Amino acid sequence: MLQVNRLQAVFFDLDGTLIDTAPDMGGALNFLLRERGRTELPQSQIRPHVSHGANALIKLGFGELGESEHENLRREFLEYYSDHLAVESNVFDGFDEVLSHIESRKLLWGVITNKPGWLTDPLLQQLGLYDRCASVVSADTCAKRKPHPMPMYHACEVANVEAKNCVYIGDAERDMQAGKAAGMQTVGALYGYIAESDDPPSWNADAFVNTPLELLPLLRG
Numbered sequence: 001m002l003q004v005n006r007l008q009a010v011f012f013d014l015d016g017t018l019i020d021t022a023p024d025m026g027g028a029l030n031f032l033l034r035e036r037g038r039t040e041l042p043q044s045q046i047r048p049h050v051s052h053g054a055n056a057l058i059k060l061g062f063g064e065l066g067e068s069e070h071e072n073l074r075r076e077f078l079e080y081y082s083d084h085l086a087v088e089s090n091v092f093d094g095f096d097e098v099l100s101h102i103e104s105r106k107l108l109w110g111v112i113t114n115k116p117g118w119l120t121d122p123l124l125q126q127l128g129l130y131d132r133c134a135s136v137v138s139a140d141t142c143a144k145r146k147p148h149p150m151p152m153y154h155a156c157e158v159a160n161v162e163a164k165n166c167v168y169i170g171d172a173e174r175d176m177q178a179g180k181a182a183g184m185q186t187v188g189a190l191y192g193y194i195a196e197s198d199d200p201p202s203w204n205a206d207a208f209v210n211t212p213l214e215l216l217p218l219l220r221g
Contacts, residue, residue, distance in 0.1 A: 001207070001221070002185050002206055002207060003185065004167070004220070004221040005221060006165045007165055007167065007219070007221075008107065008108060008159075008162065009107060009108040009110065009159050009165070010102055010108075010109045011110050011112050011135075011155055011166060011167070011168045011184070012110070012111055012170070013113055013168075013169065013170035013171060013175050013192075014120060014123075015113065015115060016050060016051045016171040016189065016193035017170050018111060019092070019127065020090060020091070020092050022046060022089075022193065023088035024081065024088055025081060026046035026047070027084060028077050028078075028080045028081035029046060029060070029061050031080050032061065032073060032077055032080070033061055041060070046060065048194060048195035048196070051172050051193040053115070054078055055070075055074060057077065058073050058077060078119075081119070082122075085119065085123045085126060086126040089127070090127065091127065093211075095212045097213065097216070098212050098216060101219065102219065105219075108134035109132070109133065110135040110159060111133055111135075111136045112137045112178075113138055113139065114145050114146055115138055116138055117136075117138035117140050117141060121136065121138070124136065134158070134161075135154075135155040137151045137154050137155045141154060146175060146177070147178045147181070148181070151178065152184060153182055163183045163184050164183045167184060167185045167187060168182075168185070168186050169186075169187040169189055169215065170186070170187075170188070170189060171189040171191075171194060172198075173198070176188060176203040186203075186204075186206050186207075187205060187208065187215065187218065188203055188205035188208040189209060
């Protein structure tokens, strides 16, 4: 159980935690595969890799490539994806209720992600979430990104809250590492993009949830 008696803010990772971006990230990868006459990959194969970004998805679809060829594919991937950010992507089921609960308690919430800002901001805007965030910290907001705690501290500074009074929720080990290093309480999102090679019990999160709605009793204390 989390200690929430002095809770000030709840921060979320983006891909695989707050928003299910796999359909559109996977759509961008399958676009590249189609363009090159290759077989598209099923979403079930793509989903576990989405949290690791464009480079991981290019490697999944095309294997090991030369630096130049990989970079060309990455550029084309990002160009296509940036034009299709919110075709099928949306908050995970249950988050409308979770965010409403947070806001009804006069708590703040925000996003701390390793997704670059030029993709993060328009995605949140297109889904009507950006203006509800107390702070949005992306991969290029700070000099370092997760698992370093710098983004966590920056989010707290912008929101004018103390890290020890915040909860961070994410679906990757680096999320738990960053949150812990900053002094936040951490929650592992097991509904997110978890690969077979991941070992969530070793992440040392303060709690785990299998669905977003399981956050509600945790945040109530």
